[in-house]
Amino acid sequence: MMGGGSTDDDWELTSPSIAVRTLVLFGRTGNGKSAIGNTILGRKAFKSMARSSGVTSTCELQQTVLKDQIINVIDTPGLFDLSVGSEFVGEEIVKCIDLAKDGIHAVLVVFSVRTRFSQEEEAGLHSLETLFGSKIFDYMIVVFTGGDELEDNDETLEDYLGRECPEPLKEILALCNNRRVLFDNKTKDELKKVEQLQQLLSLVNMVTSQTGGQPYTDDLFAELKKGARKLHDQREVVTSLKGYSEREILELKEQINASYEDQLKRITEMVEAKLKETNTRLEQQLAAEQAARLEAQEIFQLAQKKSNDEIRILIQNLEKAEKETEELRKQAESRRFTHMLREKLEKARKGIEELRRQAESILRGKLEKVQEGTEELRRQAESRCVIL
Numbered sequence: 001m002m003g004g005g006s007t008d009d010d011w012e013l014t015s016p017s018i019a020v021r022t023l024v025l026f027g028r029t030g031n032g033k034s035a036i037g038n039t040i041l042g043r044k045a046f047k048s049m050a051r052s053s054g055v056t057s058t059c060e061l062q063q064t065v066l067k068d069q070i071i072n073v074i075d076t077p078g079l080f081d082l083s084v085g086s087e088f089v090g091e092e093i094v095k096c097i098d099l100a101k102d103g104i105h106a107v108l109v110v111f112s113v114r115t116r117f118s119q120e121e122e123a124g125l126h127s128l129e130t131l132f133g134s135k136i137f138d139y140m141i142v143v144f145t146g147g148d149e150l151e152d153n154d155e156t157l158e159d160y161l162g163r164e165c166p167e168p169l170k171e172i173l174a175l176c177n178n179r180r181v182l183f184d185n186k187t188k189d190e191l192k193k194v195e196q197l198q199q200l201l202s203l204v205n206m207v208t209s210q211t212g213g214q215p216y217t218d219d220l221f222a223e224l225k226k227g228a229r230k231l232h233d234q235r236e237v238v239t240s241l242k243g244y245s246e247r248e249i250l251e252l253k254e255q256i257n258a259s260y261e262d263q264l265k266r267i268t269e270m271v272e273a274k275l276k277e278t279n280t281r282l283e284q285q286l287a288a289e290q291a292a293r294l295e296a297q298e299i300f301q302l303a304q305k306k307s308n309d310e311i312r313i314l315i316q317n318l319e320k321a322e323k324e325t326e327e328l329r330k331q332a333e334s335r336r337f338t339h340m341l342r343e344k345l346e347k348a349r350k351g352i353e354e355l356r357r358q359a360e361s362i363l364r365g366k367l368e369k370v371q372e373g374t375e376e377l378r379r380q381a382e383s384r385c386v387i388l
């Protein structure tokens, strides 16, 4: 039957004598859902390893019995991955509900501190809300894996969220009342193992007390539960039938199983339809975001071109200004040269003037001497004429 592990034995476990807590792990492939499941169970019940494609292929329930309660852990494949279609997700969600017959006590949404919160994770959470309604947030606990890596960097979860908490993740944390816990699934430290499990279980208890002890259920759960109960009763009736051949009993069992499978198929189709609706809405939203991004990019490119043009003009102006400055400098230099020449000329003119003055005074002296000589000669000639 569908449900990968839902058996008559599981049905018996719904006995109310001991507290049963059913926890479902949701999250992107590789975020560490199976690893957390194993940490909770204290054994390697789920396959957990590093692989780019999903390791967990279908929903699976494993159980551990603690001192005072039974913990059911349902591991799911990467239902938040873009690569999986709504048909697969629909089937897996129905399997998951089928496994958690009595309802879900806590939804553990698993993120890894080693990878960035993605748009597909945001979309996955929207799908959960569409399928289960906003009531699902009352049951949600955000679990981060990779505590060891934060520790290696001397960081706390608060430090990490302080630097690495995009808006959608903040919203999710707020919607689930900030219930969050950090897991180091690699630790060998027994005390640490106990402490982180205790932290998680106390958050689960918080959810249980805040939701009045009622696990999450809805119409889908109710219908599946009714179907499962019918299947269980019919199987018991068939087993107790007398006077039927083995072949007839087998046929009856097959008929019962087929009718249950039909019911699951119907519900699966309903879930798929809901998911498709959400996906279409998300695709439209993504397309609108993409268009807005392209528009912003175009505006940016235009602005960049404009600023490039402005820069080009500025450079041209700068070059022009540099040339003009050079020209002015040359002119100033030639002016300085002219000034220097003028000074030299002036100096030369003064020298010439001085020389002229000196020559004049020398000439004047000589002239006076010549005049004095001439006068003497004239006087001597006159006196000679008187004697004669």
Ligand SMILES: Nc1nc2c(ncn2[C@@H]2O[C@H](COP(=O)(O)OP(=O)(O)OP(=O)(O)O)[C@@H](O)[C@H]2O)c(=O)[nH]1
Pocket (backbone or CB within 6 Å): 027, 028, 029, 030, 031, 032, 033, 034, 035, 036, 047, 048, 049, 050, 051, 053, 054, 055, 056, 076, 077, 078, 145, 146, 147, 148, 149, 183, 184, 185, 186
């Ligand atoms: N360092 C470190 N690695 C972790 C931690 N938790 C999980 N991992 C590693 O992360 C990888 C993926 O872990 P899984 O548990 O397989 O992840 P998953 O979400 O179940 O993936 P699927 O089953 O494929 O959907 C494995 O190599 C784990 O060992 C952790 O706390 N610290």
